[in-house]
Each structure stands twice: as structure tokens, then as C-alpha cells.
Amino acid sequence: xxxxxxxxxxxxxxxxxxxxxxxxxxxxxxxxxxxxxxxxxxxxxxxxxxxxxxxxxxxxxxxxxxxxxxxxxxxxxxxxxxxxxxxxxxxxxxxxxxxxxxxxxxxxxxxxxxxxxxxxxxxxxxxxxxxxxxxxxxxxxxxxxxxxxxxxxxxxxxxxxxxxxxxxxxxxxxxxxxxxxxxxxxxxxxxxxxxxxxxxxxxxxxxxxxxxxxxxxxxxxxxxxxxxxxxxxxxxxxxxxxxxxxxxxxxxxxxxxxxxxxxxxxxxxxxxxxxxxxxxxxxxxxxxxxxxxxxxxxxxxxxxxxxxxxxxxxxxxxxxxxxxxxxxxxxxxxxxx
Amino acid sequence: xxxxxxxxxxxxxxxxxxxxxxxxxxxxxxxxxxxxxxxxxxxxxxxxxxxxxxxxxxxxxxxxxxxxxxxxxxxxxxxxxxxxxxxxxxxxxxxxxxxxxxxxxxxxxxxxxxxxxxxxxxxxxxxxxxxxxxxxxxxxxxxxxxxxxxxxxxxxxxxxxxxxxxxxxxxxxxxxxxxxxxxxxxxxxxxxxxxxxxxxxxxxxxxxxxxxxxxxxxxxxxxxxxxxxxxxxxxxxxxxxxxxxxxxxxxxxxxxxxxxxxxxxxxxxxxxxxxxxxxxxxxxxxxxxxxxxxxxxxxxxxxxxxxxxxxxxx
Numbered sequence: 001x002x003x004x005x006x007x008x009x010x011x012x013x014x015x016x017x018x019x020x021x022x023x024x025x026x027x028x029x030x031x032x033x034x035x036x037x038x039x040x041x042x043x044x045x046x047x048x049x050x051x052x053x054x055x056x057x058x059x060x061x062x063x064x065x066x067x068x069x070x071x072x073x074x075x076x077x078x079x080x081x082x083x084x085x086x087x088x089x090x091x092x093x094x095x096x097x098x099x100x101x102x103x104x105x106x107x108x109x110x111x112x113x114x115x116x117x118x119x120x121x122x123x124x125x126x127x128x129x130x131x132x133x134x135x136x137x138x139x140x141x142x143x144x145x146x147x148x149x150x151x152x153x154x155x156x157x158x159x160x161x162x163x164x165x166x167x168x169x170x171x172x173x174x175x176x177x178x179x180x181x182x183x184x185x186x187x188x189x190x191x192x193x194x195x196x197x198x199x200x201x202x203x204x205x206x207x208x209x210x211x212x213x214x215x216x217x218x219x220x221x222x223x224x225x226x227x228x229x230x231x232x233x234x235x236x237x238x239x240x241x242x243x244x245x246x247x248x249x250x251x252x253x254x255x256x257x258x259x260x261x262x263x264x265x266x267x268x269x270x271x272x273x274x275x276x277x278x279x280x281x282x283x284x285x286x287x288x289x290x291x292x293x294x295x296x297x298x299x300x301x302x303x304x305x306x307x308x309x310x311x312x313x314x315x316x317x318x319x320x321x322x323x324x325x326x327x328x329x330x331x332x333x334x335x336x337x
Numbered sequence: 338x339x340x341x342x343x344x345x346x347x348x349x350x351x352x353x354x355x356x357x358x359x360x361x362x363x364x365x366x367x368x369x370x371x372x373x374x375x376x377x378x379x380x381x382x383x384x385x386x387x388x389x390x391x392x393x394x395x396x397x398x399x400x401x402x403x404x405x406x407x408x409x410x411x412x413x414x415x416x417x418x419x420x421x422x423x424x425x426x427x428x429x430x431x432x433x434x435x436x437x438x439x440x441x442x443x444x445x446x447x448x449x450x451x452x453x454x455x456x457x458x459x460x461x462x463x464x465x466x467x468x469x470x471x472x473x474x475x476x477x478x479x480x481x482x483x484x485x486x487x488x489x490x491x492x493x494x495x496x497x498x499x500x501x502x503x504x505x506x507x508x509x510x511x512x513x514x515x516x517x518x519x520x521x522x523x524x525x526x527x528x529x530x531x532x533x534x535x536x537x538x539x540x541x542x543x544x545x546x547x548x549x550x551x552x553x554x555x556x557x558x559x560x561x562x563x564x565x566x567x568x569x570x571x572x573x574x575x576x577x578x579x580x581x582x583x584x585x586x587x588x589x590x591x592x593x594x595x596x597x598x599x600x601x602x603x604x605x606x607x608x609x610x611x612x613x614x615x616x617x618x619x620x621x622x623x624x625x626x627x628x629x630x631x632x633x634x635x636x637x638x639x640x641x642x643x644x645x646x647x648x649x650x651x
Binding site for chain 1: 365369371374376382383384387389390392394494495601
């Protein structure tokens with residue numbers, strides 16, 4: 001065989017061996033894309049010596065997640081506890097999936113690097129509100145049918161929203177952030193979020209400003225529907241601010257999906273008001289909120305807003321509701337009153 | 338460039354920023370002057386649990402305003418329901434330096450005024466549509482673009498106008514200069530009106546805005562729309578905007594008549610508000626003062642036609 005033929009055979013072999021797993025790893029890391037002879041199972045499970053339910057190598061699913069994604073983890077660049085993207089695993093992604101030392105789009109569960117004060121300071125701070133992720137129980141505000149009260153009780157862990165095995169979409173297709181089409185305990189109809197390509201885990205702004213983050217339009221719209229699989233009654237289409245739902249708690253609602261009604265002039269209509277820099281078209285839950293946790297501070301009126309069940313506590317910063325900006329900056333930056 | 342020239346743009350930028358911020362805060366309370374991280378929105382709005390349109394925390398604009406400014410409100414010293422300034426109602430000290438505690442509000446009241454039940458008001462509960470002289474002749478009504486609420490005239494988000502009056506009312510541009518505005522200077526029971534204070538009335542009652550000299554004798558067609566006669570020369574009307582001394586009258590603000598007084602603008606001019614209270618009055622009307630078209634107290638400041646006599650002293 002001529003030399004070039006040897007070279008061709010080697011190249012084809014390389015493509016078969018290396019390119020297939022790379023495609024299969026579309027969900028990233030050990031999360032999906034498994035071959036019949038995958039080694040990935042052993043990354044998280046033990047058949048006979050597991051220390052946690054579901055044959056996990058950790059005592060709980062969240063503990064297991066944090067062995068890679070926690071502050072001390074080394075298995076993933078996404079440190080979700082500190083809300084920051086690092087270069088600490090063995091893979092050098094190409095293209096890069098984030099800017100090292102920049103805040104994660106979802107914020108963080110314990111700390112985050114967010115300039116919520118809009119003052120040019122994004123030093124790491126403790127979060128003031130976050131989605132539960134340790135398997136404890138809370139209320140998914142707005143969950144359930146109209147008139148069913150403030151929300152539904154749910155137990156929330158990382159795996160409530162994320163499917164660690166990936167391939168969570170129809171036919172085993174990857175989903176955005178390996179999010180489950182039907183989050184656990186939601187009881188909802190599935191909402192499939194197509195994966196992004198290439199992945200980008202960090203915010204666009206280099207100064208820690210989380211408000212004004214851009215998303216793919218279709219993904220953005222679908223994300224609102226996805227959030228509403230648990231927070232059903234927060235999904236508010238155009239005109240919800242002027243239409244009484246009849247629900248005693250969630251009567252009139254800010255639009256959370258769609259393009260707005262134009263009456264407040266963010267999308268046209270006289271007189272011209274609003275801040276064009278933050279014009280959202282469409283708009284989504286993630287326009288104002290982050291998914292994991294926020295360092296936003298609440299004071300004055302913003303710190304004493306009653307919870308949907310009427311309770312006044314906790315108040316102050318703890319009332320930050322995963323907002324991207326202190327107080328009601330998310331209102332003012334758009335509406336520019 | 339000389340060193341001091343570099344400082345000039347820095348100084349000017351700083352002055353501009355400070356000046357803008359100062360102007361924006363002139364409205365006071367939660368009404369305007371918002372920073373990018375303001376908490377004020379949460380005082381009146383809810384994004385997901387609102388009880389009224391426009392994401393209000395109350396079922397209507399009127400109810401929301403009254404939650405602070407009503408008889409039982411604790412969010413503002415200005416009790417517009419009873420027409421009183423009550424200094425102890427809110428933590429704010431705005432207006433307290435210049436306004437007497439328990440003093441009668443310049444605008445009157447919506448429920449009571451001077452401790453008596455009102456006899457006529459600008460009904461701002463969202464049910465009133467008709468306005469006298471709104472694009473029609475005096476003595477006739479036409480519907481406003483939307484029903485009357487507090488927010489029809491006042492902009493709860495602040496305004497460069499006096500008393501956060503809207504820059505657009507019923508589709509008409511409105512300018513009413515700030516005179517006593519500023520947290521330390523507000524005076525809620527003693528007028529410090531600009532000369533253009535009538536403009537807020539004109540937006541809805543344009544036909545009543547008669548400024549032509551000798552209007553009581555001259556309603557002739559001026560050939561160009563008679564804007565100085567409210568666009569309506571079908572009847573005669575009293576003039577506004579002139580100095581009180583026009584016609585040789587006594588100063589109704591300083592001299593008064595029989596212990597009764599009427600307010601004037603900064604230049605001692607007569608405004609709509611010289612005779613009428615913007616919110617509501619408890620004036621009583623009897624006998625001849627109850628004739629057709631005067632079948633209620635028409636927000637007048639004084640019983641019967643006291644507003645005529647204090648000036649004209651016939």
C-alpha cells in the first residue's frame with residue numbers, strides 16, 4: 001500500500017473514533033451522548049458500592065452535581081455555586097464556551113458576580129435569593145390552576161430541572177442546558193428547549209451587568225413557557241397587564257411572553273417613552289430574572305413587597321426574587337419613567 | 338489646550354448631571370426622580386400579583402391614589418379626600434415648612450372641604466367622561482378620550498409641571514410652570530401659582546378659556562378662530578389671565594371683601610383657580626345661584642356668587 005493510502009486510512013479511523021463521540025457529547029461532559037460501551041456511567045454511579053440513592057457516588061443528587069459544578073469541583077468549568085465560569089476541567093473547548101472569571105448567565109446559588117447596583121461593581125457577593133437546589137421543599141409561586149392559591153409545594157434539586165443523562169429532547173435530542181422538557185413534579189405538558197450551538201455560559205457584558213442579556217428569540221420565548229411548567233400563572237401573554245384573569249392573587253400580570261401590546265411604547269405607539277437600549281422583543285421571564293440566584297438588594301418599597309401568600313417575611317434583600325438589578329431596576333431600565 | 342480648559346467640560350458635565358437629577362426629584366415622594374435601581378415602582382405596582390389594570394396594587398387608579406392621599410392614608414400628608422394637610426400622617430416632611438398643619442388644601446377636597454361635605458367635585462373615580470366645553474361650546478359637554486381619574490391630570494411618575502400635572506391632558510399639551518416646587522418649598526395651603534396655571538383647566542375646558550380684553554362686551558368674530566374667546570363666540574364669558582386691577586377691582590387676595598379672599602397668580606392675575614377649586618368644594622348654592630347651567634356649586638370657592646363679589650364688590 002502506498003504511503004498516502006496509509007495516511008488516508010489513519011485519517012478515516014480518527015474521524016470514526018473521535019468525531020462520533022464529539023457529536024454525541026453535544027450535551028457536554030458525561031451528560032448524554034452515550035455509546036454502547038460508554039464509561040460515563042462510572043463517573044456518577046456504582047453498581048454495588050453506591051453511597052446514595054439511584055446508585056450515586058454521592059449522598060444526594062445535588063452533592064453529586066457539586067462534585068463537578070461546585071466551588072471545589074474540578075470536573076466542569078461552570079462553578080454554579082460561585083456563579084462563575086472557570087477553566088478547571090480537562091477539556092479545552094473550541095470554540096470557548098465562556099469567558100473565564102465572568103459571571104454565569106444563570107447567576108449563582110451561593111455567590112454571584114453581578115453588578116446589580118448598576119454602579120460598575122461586579123465583585124463576588126453572597127446571593128440574596130436563589131432557586132432551591134438541595135432537595136428541600138418550597139412553594140413554586142403561581143404554580144397550579146387559576147384560583148388554586150399562591151402556588152404549589154415542590155421539592156427542588158438540580159435534577160428537578162436538569163436531566164443529568166442529557167438527550168432529554170424528543171428522540172434523544174439534546175436540550176438547552178440539559179433541561180427536562182417536563183421538570184419533575186411540575187405535572188406540565190412538555191416544553192422542549194432546543195440546545196444552543198455553540199454553547200455560551202457567560203453573560204455578554206464584561207462589567208457584570210446582567211440586565212439586557214440577549215437570547216435567541218425562539219429560545220427566549222420557549223424559556224418563558226418552560227419556567228411556567230412550575231410557575232404556571234406567571235406565563236402572561238400580550239395585554240395581561242390590562243386583562244383580569246379572575247384569579248384573586250394573580251389578577252393582572254406583566255407580560256412574560258410575547259412582544260407587548262405597544263401601549264407603553266416599548267414597542268411603538270405614541271408618545272415615545274421607554275429606554276430603547278433595553279427594548280425587549282420578545283420578552284421573557286429571563287428578561288428580569290436569573291435562573292439560579294441573584295445578589296440583587298432590596299430596600300424601601302421593594303423590600304417589603306408581600307409574598308403571593310400574603311406573608312411579609314422574609315423581607316429586605318431576601319425579597320430579591322432572583323432579579324437582575326437592585327430594587328426595581330428591571331422596571332426602570334426598560335420603562336424609563 | 339490649557340489645563341483649565343480640560344476642567345471646563347468636566348465641570349459642565351457634572352453640572353448637567355446634577356441639575357438633571359435635581360429637577361427630576363422636584364416631584365417628591367414616589368412620584369418621579371427615579372434612579373436606575375429605584376424601589377419606587379414597588380410602591381404602586383406588582384409585576385405578577387397586581388390587583389388592577391396597569392399592574393396596580395389596588396383595583397383602580399383612584400383607589401391606589403387614595404391609599405396614600407385618602408382620608409385613611411398614611412403615605413402622604415395631603416389628604417385630598419378631606420381637603421386637609423395633616424403633617425403627622427406620613428414620615429415625609431415635604432411641605433411642612435410652609436403649610437399649616439390641618440390647613441385646607443389649595444385644591445379643595447373630594448369628600449369634604451373645610452369640614453363640610455362637598456357639593457361638587459371633579460369626579461376622578463373613573464366613571465366621568467363628559468367635560469364642559471371640551472371642543473364644544475360653553476354650556477355643552479363632550480366626552481374625554483378616557484374617563485377621568487386622578488392620573489388624567491396628574492402624572493404619578495412625575496412631571497416638569499406644577500403638582501406633577503401631566504404634560505399631555507386629553508390629547509392637549511399642558512405647561513404649568515413650577516413655582517413653589519421642591520421638597521423644602523412646597524406650600525399646599527397658600528397659592529404660589531405661575532401665571533399659566535389655568536393651562537391645566539384649558540386642556541379639557543378649552544371653550545372657557547377666554548382671555549380677550551373686554552370679553553363681557555366684545556364677542557365679535559376676530560376672523561381667525563377666536564382662540565382668545567375659547568373658540569366659542571356664541572355667548573359672552575368672563576375673562577381670565579388679566580391682572581386683578583383690570584376694571585378697577587380691589588385686590589381679592591390681599592384686601593378681600595367681608596373677610597373673604599380669593600387667590601391670584603404670581604403676577605396677581607386672575608386664573609380659573611381664582612374662582613374654582615380643582616378638586617372639589619363644599620360651597621352651597623341657593624335661590625338665584627341654582628339657575629340652569631349653575632345647577633350645582635361648580636367647584637366654586639365661595640357660597641353662591643361670593644367669587645364675583647369679592648372682586649367686584651358691587
